[in-house]
Amino acid sequence: MPKGKVVIISGPSGAGKTTLVRRVLEASTLPLELSVSVTTRPARPGEVDGKDYHFWTDDAFQAGRANGSFLECFEVFGRGYWYGTLRSEVADRMNAGRWVVLEIDVQGMQEVLKAHPDAVTFFVRPDSLDTLRQRLEDRGTETPESLSRRLEVAAHEWNFRDKYHYEIINNNLDEAVAQMIRILSESAE
Ligand code: 5GP
DSSP, X not given: OOOOOEEEEEOOXXXXXXXXXXHHHHHOSSOEEEOOOEESSOOOTTOOBTTTBXXXXXXXXXXXXXXXXXXXXXXXXXXXXXXXXXXXXXXXXXXTTOEXXXXXXHHHHHHHHHHOTTOEEEEEEOSOHHHHHHHHHHHTOOOHHHHHHHHXXXXXXXXXXXXXXXXXXXXXXXXXXXXXXXXXXXXXX
Protein backbone atom coordinates (compact mmCIF):
# COMPACT_ATOMS: atom_id res chain seq x y z
CA MET A 1 0.00 0.00 0.00
CA PRO A 2 1.40 3.47 -0.84
CA LYS A 3 2.23 5.58 2.19
CA GLY A 4 -0.06 8.50 2.92
CA LYS A 5 0.87 12.16 2.69
CA VAL A 6 0.84 15.17 4.95
CA VAL A 7 -1.22 18.18 3.86
CA ILE A 8 -0.57 21.46 5.67
CA ILE A 9 -2.97 24.37 5.71
CA SER A 10 -2.16 27.78 7.18
CA GLY A 11 -3.57 31.27 6.88
CA PRO A 12 -4.88 34.15 8.97
CA SER A 13 -7.94 33.55 11.09
CA GLY A 14 -10.99 34.98 9.35
CA ALA A 15 -9.77 33.55 6.02
CA GLY A 16 -12.35 30.77 6.18
CA LYS A 17 -9.79 27.97 6.58
CA THR A 18 -11.88 25.72 8.79
CA THR A 19 -14.97 25.78 6.55
CA LEU A 20 -12.82 25.25 3.48
CA VAL A 21 -11.05 22.27 5.02
CA ARG A 22 -14.34 20.73 6.16
CA ARG A 23 -15.78 21.02 2.66
CA VAL A 24 -12.63 19.57 1.07
CA LEU A 25 -12.74 16.59 3.46
CA GLU A 26 -16.38 15.96 2.57
CA ALA A 27 -15.95 16.29 -1.18
CA SER A 28 -12.54 14.75 -1.93
CA THR A 29 -12.22 11.07 -2.88
CA LEU A 30 -8.75 10.95 -1.30
CA PRO A 31 -8.42 9.31 2.15
CA LEU A 32 -8.05 12.65 3.98
CA GLU A 33 -8.22 12.78 7.78
CA LEU A 34 -7.87 15.82 10.02
CA SER A 35 -5.22 15.78 12.73
CA VAL A 36 -6.52 17.10 16.05
CA SER A 37 -3.94 19.46 17.59
CA VAL A 38 -3.19 19.99 21.26
CA THR A 39 -3.53 23.49 22.72
CA THR A 40 -3.15 25.14 26.08
CA ARG A 41 -5.77 27.76 25.26
CA PRO A 42 -9.20 27.40 26.86
CA ALA A 43 -11.99 25.92 24.77
CA ARG A 44 -14.34 28.42 23.13
CA PRO A 45 -18.09 27.95 23.52
CA GLY A 46 -19.16 24.98 21.41
CA GLU A 47 -15.68 23.49 21.04
CA VAL A 48 -15.38 19.82 21.97
CA ASP A 49 -12.31 18.29 23.63
CA GLY A 50 -10.80 15.64 21.37
CA LYS A 51 -12.66 16.93 18.31
CA ASP A 52 -11.70 20.58 17.80
CA TYR A 53 -8.54 20.30 19.90
CA HIS A 54 -7.12 18.25 22.71
CA PHE A 55 -7.25 20.87 25.48
CA TRP A 56 -4.28 20.29 27.79
CA THR A 57 -2.93 22.12 30.82
CA ASP A 58 0.41 23.89 30.56
CA ASP A 59 2.01 21.19 32.70
CA ALA A 60 0.71 18.38 30.53
CA PHE A 61 1.85 20.22 27.41
CA GLN A 62 5.37 20.79 28.70
CA ALA A 63 5.58 17.13 29.78
CA GLY A 64 4.54 16.16 26.24
CA ARG A 65 7.28 18.40 24.83
CA ALA A 66 9.86 16.84 27.13
CA ASN A 67 8.98 13.27 26.24
CA GLY A 68 8.89 13.84 22.48
CA SER A 69 5.14 13.42 21.94
CA PHE A 70 5.01 16.27 19.43
CA LEU A 71 5.93 16.22 15.77
CA GLU A 72 6.01 20.01 16.13
CA CYS A 73 4.88 22.47 18.76
CA PHE A 74 5.12 26.24 19.13
CA GLU A 75 3.83 29.20 21.02
CA VAL A 76 1.83 30.59 18.10
CA PHE A 77 2.44 34.25 17.22
CA GLY A 78 0.02 36.65 18.85
CA ARG A 79 -1.98 33.99 20.72
CA GLY A 80 -0.01 33.58 23.94
CA TYR A 81 -0.72 29.85 24.01
CA TRP A 82 1.04 26.67 22.93
CA TYR A 83 -0.18 24.53 20.05
CA GLY A 84 1.22 21.24 18.82
CA THR A 85 0.75 18.25 16.54
CA LEU A 86 0.98 14.87 18.24
CA ARG A 87 3.11 12.24 16.50
CA SER A 88 0.31 9.80 17.31
CA GLU A 89 -2.11 11.79 15.12
CA VAL A 90 0.12 11.38 12.08
CA ALA A 91 2.39 8.31 11.98
CA ASP A 92 -0.10 5.41 12.09
CA ARG A 93 -2.44 7.03 9.62
CA MET A 94 0.33 7.67 7.13
CA ASN A 95 1.50 4.08 7.41
CA ALA A 96 -2.08 3.02 6.70
CA GLY A 97 -2.05 5.09 3.49
CA ARG A 98 -4.15 7.96 4.83
CA TRP A 99 -3.54 11.62 4.08
CA VAL A 100 -3.26 13.65 7.26
CA VAL A 101 -4.41 17.27 7.17
CA LEU A 102 -2.70 19.67 9.60
CA GLU A 103 -4.12 23.14 10.23
CA ILE A 104 -1.03 24.74 11.75
CA ASP A 105 0.99 27.96 11.67
CA VAL A 106 4.07 28.79 9.58
CA GLN A 107 6.55 27.64 12.24
CA GLY A 108 4.79 24.29 12.48
CA MET A 109 4.74 23.98 8.69
CA GLN A 110 8.50 24.49 8.45
CA GLU A 111 9.15 21.95 11.20
CA VAL A 112 6.86 19.30 9.69
CA LEU A 113 8.50 19.75 6.26
CA LYS A 114 11.81 18.62 7.80
CA ALA A 115 10.26 15.27 8.74
CA HIS A 116 7.93 15.05 5.72
CA PRO A 117 9.60 16.89 2.81
CA ASP A 118 6.91 15.72 0.39
CA ALA A 119 4.12 17.38 2.37
CA VAL A 120 1.78 19.57 0.30
CA THR A 121 1.41 23.05 1.79
CA PHE A 122 -1.36 25.61 1.30
CA PHE A 123 -1.73 29.20 2.45
CA VAL A 124 -5.40 30.17 2.51
CA ARG A 125 -6.22 33.88 2.43
CA PRO A 126 -8.73 36.44 1.22
CA ASP A 127 -7.61 38.63 -1.69
CA SER A 128 -6.32 41.39 0.59
CA LEU A 129 -5.89 42.41 4.20
CA ASP A 130 -8.61 45.01 3.56
CA THR A 131 -11.06 42.21 2.71
CA LEU A 132 -10.07 40.45 5.93
CA ARG A 133 -10.69 43.63 7.91
CA GLN A 134 -14.08 44.02 6.21
CA ARG A 135 -15.06 40.42 7.03
CA LEU A 136 -14.12 40.79 10.65
CA GLU A 137 -15.97 44.11 10.89
CA ASP A 138 -19.08 42.62 9.26
CA ARG A 139 -19.02 39.69 11.69
CA GLY A 140 -19.37 42.23 14.47
CA THR A 141 -17.71 40.02 17.07
CA GLU A 142 -14.61 42.16 17.58
CA THR A 143 -13.95 45.16 19.79
CA PRO A 144 -11.78 47.87 18.16
CA GLU A 145 -8.83 46.55 20.21
CA SER A 146 -9.35 42.90 19.29
CA LEU A 147 -9.89 43.86 15.65
CA SER A 148 -6.61 45.71 15.42
CA ARG A 149 -4.82 42.91 17.28
CA ARG A 150 -6.21 40.29 14.89
CA LEU A 151 -5.19 42.36 11.89
CA GLU A 152 -1.72 42.79 13.29
CA VAL A 153 -1.39 39.01 13.69
CA ALA A 154 -2.84 38.47 10.19
CA ALA A 155 -0.34 40.95 8.68
CA HIS A 156 2.49 39.03 10.34
CA GLU A 157 1.22 35.69 8.97
CA TRP A 158 0.67 37.23 5.52
CA ASN A 159 4.41 37.82 5.18
CA PHE A 160 5.08 34.09 5.08
CA ARG A 161 2.67 33.19 2.31
CA ASP A 162 5.41 32.70 -0.31
CA LYS A 163 6.89 29.89 1.80
CA TYR A 164 3.96 27.66 0.78
CA HIS A 165 3.62 25.52 -2.34
CA TYR A 166 0.13 26.85 -3.09
CA GLU A 167 -1.93 29.91 -2.24
CA ILE A 168 -5.68 29.58 -2.20
CA ILE A 169 -7.54 32.88 -2.45
CA ASN A 170 -10.77 32.16 -0.65
CA ASN A 171 -13.16 34.77 -2.02
CA ASN A 172 -15.56 32.20 -3.46
CA LEU A 173 -15.84 29.10 -1.27
CA ASP A 174 -16.94 26.70 -4.04
CA GLU A 175 -14.05 27.75 -6.26
CA ALA A 176 -11.56 27.48 -3.40
CA VAL A 177 -12.81 23.96 -2.55
CA ALA A 178 -12.54 22.88 -6.20
CA GLN A 179 -9.06 24.36 -6.51
CA MET A 180 -7.75 22.61 -3.42
CA ILE A 181 -9.25 19.27 -4.46
CA ARG A 182 -7.71 19.58 -7.92
CA ILE A 183 -4.25 20.31 -6.52
CA LEU A 184 -4.50 17.42 -4.06
CA SER A 185 -5.63 15.01 -6.76
CA GLU A 186 -2.72 16.07 -8.96
CA SER A 187 -0.26 15.52 -6.15
CA ALA A 188 -1.62 11.97 -5.70
CA GLU A 189 -0.53 11.00 -9.24
P1 5GP B 1 -7.18 29.13 17.19
O1 5GP B 1 -6.74 29.38 18.60
O2 5GP B 1 -7.87 30.31 16.58
O3 5GP B 1 -7.98 27.85 17.07
O4 5GP B 1 -5.89 28.85 16.32
C1 5GP B 1 -4.93 29.81 16.12
C2 5GP B 1 -3.87 29.34 15.16
O5 5GP B 1 -3.06 28.35 15.76
C3 5GP B 1 -4.38 28.65 13.90
O6 5GP B 1 -4.67 29.56 12.89
C4 5GP B 1 -3.22 27.78 13.49
O7 5GP B 1 -2.38 28.46 12.58
C5 5GP B 1 -2.44 27.60 14.77
N1 5GP B 1 -2.42 26.18 15.18
C6 5GP B 1 -3.47 25.40 15.50
N2 5GP B 1 -3.04 24.16 15.82
C7 5GP B 1 -1.70 24.17 15.69
C8 5GP B 1 -0.66 23.18 15.87
O8 5GP B 1 -0.89 22.02 16.22
N3 5GP B 1 0.61 23.59 15.64
C9 5GP B 1 0.93 24.85 15.26
N4 5GP B 1 2.22 25.14 15.04
N5 5GP B 1 -0.01 25.80 15.07
C10 5GP B 1 -1.30 25.47 15.28
